[in-house]
Amino acid sequence: xxxxxxxxxxxxxxxxxxxxxxxxxxxxxxxxxxxxxxxxxxxxxxxxxxxxxxxxxxxxxxxxxxxxxxxxxxxxxxxxxxxxxxxxxxxxxxxxxxxxxxxxxxxxxxxxxxxxxxxxxxxxxxxxxxxxxxxxxxxxxxxxxxxxxxxxxxxxxxxxxxxxxxxxxxxxxxxxxxxxxxxxxxxxxxxxxxxxx
Numbered sequence: 001x002x003x004x005x006x007x008x009x010x011x012x013x014x015x016x017x018x019x020x021x022x023x024x025x026x027x028x029x030x031x032x033x034x035x036x037x038x039x040x041x042x043x044x045x046x047x048x049x050x051x052x053x054x055x056x057x058x059x060x061x062x063x064x065x066x067x068x069x070x071x072x073x074x075x076x077x078x079x080x081x082x083x084x085x086x087x088x089x090x091x092x093x094x095x096x097x098x099x100x101x102x103x104x105x106x107x108x109x110x111x112x113x114x115x116x117x118x119x120x121x122x123x124x125x126x127x128x129x130x131x132x133x134x135x136x137x138x139x140x141x142x143x144x145x146x147x148x149x150x151x152x153x154x155x156x157x158x159x160x161x162x163x164x165x166x167x168x169x170x171x172x173x174x175x176x177x178x179x180x181x182x183x184x185x186x187x188x189x190x191x192x193x194x195x196x197x
């Protein structure tokens with residue numbers, strides 16, 4: 001009987017610790033998510049999965065998202081709205097939201113075009129560094145690693161248009177346009193994400 005009580009006590013204590021551990025992990029308000037500074041892999045590879053590969057498909061918010069939904073997502077993921085750049089890239093028909101991501105060296109800029117009368121998300125973009133991890137030295141093609149990654153994830157290269165390497169995916173319903181861009185004196189890769197009709 002004494003042994004039985006000790007076993008029950010031990011099982012109860014184990015369950016209590018397990019329950020407290022589960023509660024600790026599932027309480028997002030107690031320990032809010034802190035964006036980590038991405039690590040850029042060295043050598044002929046693409047930026048780490050959290051920065052580049054998980055953004056395919058992109059964006060994290062849904063197509064048709066509102067300005068406030070985008071701002072909320074960016075606030076939670078280290079983005080700071082750059083009012084000056086946003087105004088500079090906005091047009092009469094499209095509103096542009098430019099977010100600087102100061103904690104990220106591999107993805108320092110994310111941007112969103114909002115279109116239509118209600119200004120809903122219609123296109124997104126990201127800047128990625130270093131350029132050599134995505135495009136070859138003379139920017140005439142994507143690195144084999146990135147091209148292989150896209151092909152394995154059901155993207156098909158459809159050609160070069162206006163300086164952009166264009167990939168499309170009927171599965172993801174996304175068109176990717178990839179090129180080089182200069183930002184703050186650095187050469188970076190720019191990826192435009194458009195919904196596929």
